[in-house]
């Protein structure tokens with residue numbers, strides 16, 4: 429049976445000095461083992477919501493609760509159970525890929541054996557083995573994205589948040605990243621991801637939420653939403669619900 433893993437209720441966020449809410453009364457359930465797409469135009473509030481869910485910034489009001497197999501757990505426990513792959517590169521350019529993974533693995537208190545096992549596994553499956561001892565600053569964009577991903581999952585989180593994990597990469601790296609994410613999802617990892625690539629999101633996500641101007645405007649199963657709005661693809665659904673005008 430499907431179990432809720434994140435329950436979001438009435439979440440509002442207004443940044444200090446901001447005149448408007450960046451999130452307004454957002455309520456959502458995210459199910460365990462889902463691939464959940466958080467979609468919306470520029471400035472919609474996607475990064476803000478992910479940052480709240482990862483505990484990086486606080487809510488202004490509202491409530492977020494986490495569960496595993498139906499049992500709630502505390503915010504303190506969240507750190508070891510979730511992984512976060514941010515939009516910006518989160519590694520040290522001057523360190524090698526192997527050194528970066530060692531550094532971030534140590535931050536999660538992985539034992540030496542476990543860290544070595546995870547590090548070598550990720551270097552291999554993400555095609556970074558040959559360059560593992562080169563400084564990450566010298567890597568291509570696609571390789572840097574794959575290092576960013578490896579760091580976010582070094583501790584094998586139950587829930588993985590990814591903020592535009594394939595931005596600026598070539599088709600080969602994009603495929604490698606998506607294939608690997610599908611693989612870990614099949615192993616039970618819940619994936620919550622943002623993207624502006626509608627065709628990628630359509631292929632990848634089971635459920636989606638569409639946010640615009642900080643408000644939830646649609647949520648549910650992708651196939652169900654397409655049928656409900658009588659559209660053939662996610663891009664048309666997105667344009668129909670968010671409009672054509674620029675978001676500056």
Ligand SMILES: Nc1ncnc2c1ncn2[C@@H]1O[C@H](COP(=O)(O)OP(=O)(O)OP(=O)(O)O)[C@@H](O)[C@H]1O
Nearest residue numbers: 443444446450468469470471472473474475476477
């Ligand atoms: N630290 C901050 N202080 C003030 N306002 C902020 C801050 N961070 C984001 N905002 C504002 O909150 C709103 C939502 O921004 P957010 O980055 O969450 O959107 P997004 O959907 O992730 O956009 P994008 O697709 O461009 O990454 C925007 O209006 C943005 O300007």
